[in-house]
Amino acid sequence: MAEATPALARPGGRTARVRADVLRAAGDVLASEGFDHLDLADVARRAGVGKTTVYRRWGTVAALVADLLVDMAEQSLPRTDTGSLDGDLRANARLVQRTLTDPRQGPLFRAVIAAATCDAHTAEALHRFYRVRIEEWAPCVERAVERGDLPAGTDPHEVVRAVSAPLYYRALASGDPLDEAAADRAAAAAAAAARAGAFTA
Incomplete structure (x- = not known):
């Protein structure tokens, strides 16, 4: 994703503060108003930085969302x-459940996922975000x-995906309760399927 490349560097000092302020403002807009209302000039105003700075560093809304997802991956709990x-x-499972039901993070994720269905750059950034999270939990x-405890040849990535998939289904499709009990059931089901060999190559 060429547009995102400048924003993926890890700046320090004042540049880091500007990035944090801009990403916070972008996340606020996504969480409260959705992707369609994300505008670089408005984000700059909300963040208290110059429009030129935002346009020079990110250039496009897609690049800004990509950097926001990079930041979210970096800030995620280990x-x-x-x-x-x-x-x-x-x-x-409980981490995913808390994230999806969080008053700010939940709407933000839903907005990004909705945007990814019609914007290829956002989709690529979202896929990268989840690859990072799956790699984090695969060990x-x-x-x-x-x-x-599990059969040899078990695919760790598939097991981790199996944990979160039912939770995203509840959050995005069915509207069924997304509580801690649902998270525990998803984890137990994934563990049972893994022990039964469902995720072996």
Whole structure:
């Protein structure tokens, strides 16, 4: 995604503060008004920075959203290591559940996902975000294979996807309650399927 390239550098000092302010403003607009209302000049005004700065650094709305997703991936909580597959997957599911039901993060994710259905650059940025998160949690499955808790050849990425998929379905499609109990069921189902060999190559 060529437009996003300048925004992916990790700046320091005043530049870092400007980036943080702009990304916060962009996230506020996405969460409250949606992707269609995201405008670089308006984001600059909300962030208290010059329009020229925003246009020079990001250039397009798609590049700004891409950088926002990079920042969200960087700021996400690290993987929890409970020492057991069930505990690790439950921690992952509860993190996803809390994120999707958060008053700000939930609407923000829904806006980005909706935008990704019709904007290729946003879709690419979203896919990159989830690849980072899946890679973060894959080692909990790898260690379970090493302990003999899961069959050899179990695909760790598929197991992690299986944890969050039912939760996103509730958040985006069915409207069913998305509570901690739903998160625990999703984690338990993924663990049971993995132990049964559902995710082996």
